[in-house]
Amino acid sequence: VKNSEGLQKIIAILEEICPGVDYNNSQTLVDHQIIDSFAILSLVAELQEEFDVYITPMQIKPANFNSAQALWNMVERLQAGGK
Amino acid sequence: MSFVSLKFVIFLLVAVIGFYSIPKRWQWAWLLAFSYVYYAAAGLKMVPFLLFSTLVSYSAGIWMDRIKNNQVEEDQIQRKKRYILLITLILNFGMLVVMKYTNFAVANLNFLFGSHFSFQALLLPLGISFYTFQSAGYIIDVYWEKFEAEKNFFRFALFVSFFPQLLQGPIGRFDKLAHQLYEEHSLDWSRMERSLQRILWGFFKKMVVADNAARFVDEVFARNNFPKYSGTFILVAILGYSIQLYGDFSGGMDIVKGVALLFGIELDENFKRPYFATSLADFWHRWHITLGTWMKDYVFYPISLSKTMNRFGKFTRKVFGKNIGRAIPIGLANLIVFFLVGVWHGANWKYIVYGLFHGSIIAISGMMMLTTRKWKSKLHIPDISISWRVFQIARTFLLVNISWYFDRADDLNHAFALLNKTVTDFHISDLWNGKFLLYGVTRITPEYYYVVLFACLTLFVVSYTQEKGIHLGERIRSKPIVLRFAIYLILLYALPALGTLSSSSGGFIYAQF
Numbered sequence: 056v057k058n059s060e061g062l063q064k065i066i067a068i069l070e071e072i073c074p075g076v077d078y079n080n081s082q083t084l085v086d087h088q089i090i091d092s093f094a095i096l097s098l099v100a101e102l103q104e105e106f107d108v109y110i111t112p113m114q115i116k117p118a119n120f121n122s123a124q125a126l127w128n129m130v131e132r133l134q135a136g137g138k
Numbered sequence: 139m140s141f142v143s144l145k146f147v148i149f150l151l152v153a154v155i156g157f158y159s160i161p162k163r164w165q166w167a168w169l170l171a172f173s174y175v176y177y178a179a180a181g182l183k184m185v186p187f188l189l190f191s192t193l194v195s196y197s198a199g200i201w202m203d204r205i206k207n208n209q210v211e212e213d214q215i216q217r218k219k220r221y222i223l224l225i226t227l228i229l230n231f232g233m234l235v236v237m238k239y240t241n242f243a244v245a246n247l248n249f250l251f252g253s254h255f256s257f258q259a260l261l262l263p264l265g266i267s268f269y270t271f272q273s274a275g276y277i278i279d280v281y282w283e284k285f286e287a288e289k290n291f292f293r294f295a296l297f298v299s300f301f302p303q304l305l306q307g308p309i310g311r312f313d314k315l316a317h318q319l320y321e322e323h324s325l326d327w328s329r330m331e332r333s334l335q336r337i338l339w340g341f342f343k344k345m346v347v348a349d350n351a352a353r354f355v356d357e358v359f360a361r362n363n364f365p366k367y368s369g370t371f372i373l374v375a376i377l378g379y380s381i382q383l384y385g386d387f388s389g390g391m392d393i394v395k396g397v398a399l400l401f402g403i404e405l406d407e408n409f410k411r412p413y414f415a416t417s418l419a420d421f422w423h424r425w426h427i428t429l430g431t432w433m434k435d436y437v438f439y440p441i442s443l444s445k446t447m448n449r450f451g452k453f454t455r456k457v458f459g460k461n462i463g464r465a466i467p468i469g470l471a472n473l474i475v476f477f478l479v480g481v482w483h484g485a486n487w488k489y490i491v492y493g494l495f496h497g498s499i500i501a502i503s504g505m506m507m508l509t510t511r512k513w514k515s516k517l518h519i520p521d522i523s524i525s526w527r528v529f530q531i532a533r534t535f536l537l538v539n540i541s542w543y544f545d546r547a548d549d550l551n552h553a554f555a556l557l558n559k560t561v562t563d564f565h566i567s568d569l570w571n572g573k574f575l576l577y578g579v580t581r582i583t584p585e586y587y588y589v590v591l592f593a594c595l596t597l598f599v600v601s602y603t604q605e606k607g608i609h610l611g612e613r614i615r616s617k618p619i620v621l622r623f624a625i626y627l628i629l630l631y632a633l634p635a636l637g638t639l640s641s642s643s644g645g646f647i648y649a650q651f
Contacts (some may be wrong), residue, residue: 074511090227091419093504094433096442100451113282131365 061106062127068101069123078123080135085117095112102126139179140645141393142344149176162322166296169319169401177265177295184263187237188299191230195273196294198226199287201278206283216496220468225283227274234270234339242485257337265305269298271432278436283314289401293320302397306390308408308428315405323402328615331622335611336396338629339600343389344646345637347593351382352581353638354590360550363419364556369564369576372556376539379546381594384412387426392647402515411601414528419500420535429482429488433475461508469501476500483545488553492544589636 066078073094076084084090090098092098098120099110119129140148142143153172157165159346164465204217209215244255276297280287297316358367358375369377388409398405408427415421424429441447447467455463473494480493510642519526539556547553574582603610614622 088423092438093419093468093507094463096439096471097464098578099443102466103448110443112435112443113284115435115439115443123471 062123062132064105065123065126067104068098068105069126072101073099082122084122085120090120091098096128102130106130106134139176141389141390141397142305142341142645147256149179149399150397157323157401158274158325164246165295165322165401168319169300170292170296173296173299173301173304177299177304180264181261183261186265187233188269189295190233191270192295192298193291194226194229195277195298196288196291197336198222198277199294200278200289202277203287204324219281223277230270230274230277234266237266239481239485253551268307268309269304271429273298275309275432275436279312288312288316296320300403301454306387306394308394308406309424310393310406313492313575314363314643315403318403326402329399329402329538329617332395332611332618333399336392336399338396338626339398339611340389340392340394341633341637342593342596343385345633346589348382348385348389350586350593350636351378351385351592353586355379355546356581359546359556362550367559368568368573369560369562370566370568372560373564374569374574376542376546376556377558378590379542380539381415381536381590381597383542383545384409384594385597386646400513403576411605413535413538414601414605415534415538416527416529417503417534419503421534421538422496422500429479433479437478437511438471438475441474442593447471463507465505466505469505472499472501472504480482487550489548491550491553492541493543495544520628522621593636608644628634 062131069078073090076089081089082102085095096118099115103110109130110129111131112135114129119125120127139149153168157168158298159167166470174185177188201222204224205218209218246253247253253446264535279285287296293316296319300310300315303310324450355375355378357363358371359379391408395405395407396618406428409425412425413426414420447470449469451464451467454466457463458466476493476497478493479496480489480491483492485491501576514521514612543557544550544553547556574587598609614625617625
């Protein structure tokens, strides 16, 4: 999956779970509590299914969830077998 | 040694003067010595429990790091580390469970099987719920390789035992707290003033707000007394309890934070104006924050992301469809977390009901999130509307107050009896017919209500300005020295003049957990 394609997919998932947020530009989704823990886990379930990755509690940190780009970077890292 | 005692003031003075007088490299050791003296003063018998928890977590951390550095196979490393984690958690929480819940378990078994086992009431080491959680958080983080284990046993012992937070939190995280404890600190007068402000404000909340409110609350809620009072009294008492509990716990936290700051150490915030919360989930982002984040990071996420829950999630999505199916496992994990939050508060069914009450409402509202959003859009209710926000705050406050019945009552029956009386025996005229003046029983006079009202109003104004992003402390610090010290002196004089000195264990509600 290309960078832009993956990013768009993630933005679509975010829109579905928590609509009405500017996901193209927001960099503080967790820091400003735009997405809460329920939304984070819904997102994880979708990401696991869509991209066939396994997300562990270690990956649940603001740095990975603060923006759509950070989410896509995490997915790419996990697909490559990283932590 | 209660914070509200001359003994503690002297202890603190010696600790602070010594801390800035000795060579800086020994400051952490000085804090360790004072932390153990403080804990030993509360009861020598409790020290071995603190040492046990420290030793177990310290050894496990070192062991895990050794395995990580000596083994080659990733699978083997993970398996061995998992065993160590499991053993450590069993030992740590096993101690907590035995000390805190054995009596409760025996009583319930006797009830279930009609047996008559008796069990000697065990000693409950003070602060055990806090330091066990702090140590357990550390060891899980080492397991997750968030940081390397602390090599120096005595430094680690300070992380577990740092005296200001030892008895009632906040539950600290190693990566945020430990380095501050080990760093060298120079005396900084502006920081000392900030500490003093925080301590004074904490004492105001504790002595003037909480302990005053407690006089009325304790009188009305007492098991032998409440039948003689109408539902109106009980309603006012529960509102009083919401003020008391907030003043007591958050005031205690202000003192804890202020005392830690005297040594240059910034502890995590445990409160963020909880009664301005717009939902119960928001309430837990503002009330006892460090317990909530601990539960979220070490219980909620690990359970929700476990392979079993993953499989269960796939099943529920297949059966109930994408949206509901996705929310069910999250709701279930949330219920487990709030069951544990309830149990954490104490070995009593009333706390379990308290936890599950919060947990089930949060789980249901989480599951209904999308439906609620649709309804709001159909009814054209904007998120930023002030009336909607006020409605949300009032609704949350009501729900929180219902849960306080379970927190405050002696047991479940008592809680239901109080709730029942509030609803079925409510007479609004009691508010102005003079019945509230309980002269004979607790010297509750018109002056008493003026003091409590003044204290609540002060608390509300300060909280409201903080909520609006105005830092009153900073503003006061920017004023001329005479004016600001006049404010501090007024606060200092207000404490004995308006406050009540709590007679019940001389201490704080949360220090009993």
